[in-house]
Amino acid sequence: MRIRNPDRVKINGFEYHQLPGADGVTLNVAVGGSGTPVVLLHGFPQTHLMWRHVATKLATEHTVICPDLRGYGASDKPADGYAKRTMAADIVAIAQALGHSTFAVAGHDRGALVAFRVALDHPEVVTHLLSLDVLPTLDMWDVLHGTTAAVGFHLFLMAQPPGLAETLIAGAPDTFFGHFLDIWTKDPTAIPADIRTAYLDASRAAIPSIVADYRASATIDVTHDTEDLAAGNKLRMPVTVIQQDWGSALGFDAAALWGAWAPDLVHQTTTAGHFLAEERPEEVVTALKDLLNRQLA
Template identity: 75%
Template sequence: MIPGFTERRVTVDDGVALHVAVGGNGRPIVLLHGFPQTHLMWRHVAADLAADHTVICPDLRGYGDSDKPAATDPDTYSKRTMAADVVALARALGHERFALAGHDRGALVAFRAGLDHPDAVTHLASLDVLPTLDMWDVLHGAQAAVAFHLYLMAQPPGLPERMIAASADEFFGSFLDGWAGDDKAIPAGVRAAYLDASRAAVPSIVADYRASAGIDVEHDRADREAGRRLSMPVTVVQQDWGAALGYDAAGLWRAWAPDLVHRTTTAGHFMAEEAPAEIVKALRDLLTR
């Protein structure tokens, strides 16, 4: 548990219940975790922000201790559906408007929430992703091997789930180990909790990724063609993948977010755990804009 936080289950749309940790008092901020993690990834950042904010840390649908509905159609794990979960959760906790920060998968949900619910999201932060449509555009050739898991989980239902379930700890553990810039940032107990949660959620995790190769692209493309952009202040913190892979990350983000602060970090992918003070500062700076 995050010290000082209380945990509960809150039912959102379609009867899906999210597990959520809540702490602090003040203007609300919702923190969304990434892959292959749970809300615990925010334990350091959340504790700091709770000094003067109400901090809401859910497990996304399909992850952690939240419900894992069967993917009966592509929309079950679309980022549009998951974003609606977040807005419904905040409202159930008494907050019509809130700041929103996401890491990895959670950042994609935050991005969609900002586009779909601009009246609810006051500020938006994204850690270490590109918007889905841009992500697929920049991956090409041998460089795309770094994102092999995106292609694996984009395949039709059946084979990816069986392959991953057959060696779940090795699969999910490879990302926890390979993406970390600091091997001490995720203690053994937290790592074990992430593996336990991921092992129990293979079908829903794959469905989340599969949606990002299908319906999420359709939603992003429709918004791009309609000229929709994020209207709130946006902060993006990323590793310098643009320099490594040959694209302008800040430029791609600016096309979606006119009021943008874009930062690169020397921390690894799990930056909220590796460099929490840096992420807290970025979020606090965002909340003053």
């Protein structure tokens, strides 16, 4: 299904394209700058606009590619096909359509899970990986237990069979999606009114596909990650992870969990909220530039 949301807000100075992803979908992609390519993948409940500050700063030195993930924003919203392996294939396809055989990738939240899968499945394509405020899928499910799992209630809700979550969320979509925009930021000014409206409008129009994305993370994504773990597959490129100190809060060692996947790892914690790229864009840009200067150890 194709749903085109009006782009009332865009990243300044970027050109917009409709590019082919995998299995017939079309992605909305903002592209700006010149130089070695960096792909930026957004999280929930956002669109490519979450990168607006980081993207314009990076574009002075790099070609910056900011897609709406399939199922989000102004990209196609098929009924299924939300395995991160498929969403990763979308990213490789749009990069190739723009003429790039290799690229660095940064992802936040859901986008970080897609970036993780791009890097695992296509190590010959991804030169560097930055992950913002997420754990790999298997580790995420493992650390959510007891009363502390309440922080991830939406993960369990959207893991249910088709119908329930979609119906409940559709009853009060702005309340549901707005809840995360409110509680996950430590700086409310980081998401101004026009951006918040854009996020809510896009999410309201994408409830079935957003739920399908999350449901995949409780089903097929677990299968794929389990198979990679058993096969000993690792991230073969330099990796930087920045996240809130969830390990201290929930009782796990985040750096060790990431280290099991990424032999060449720089792990940092931040005092910012979840929406780091909007709250602390300079912190993200600095980390990205440092990462891009690293050679594989």
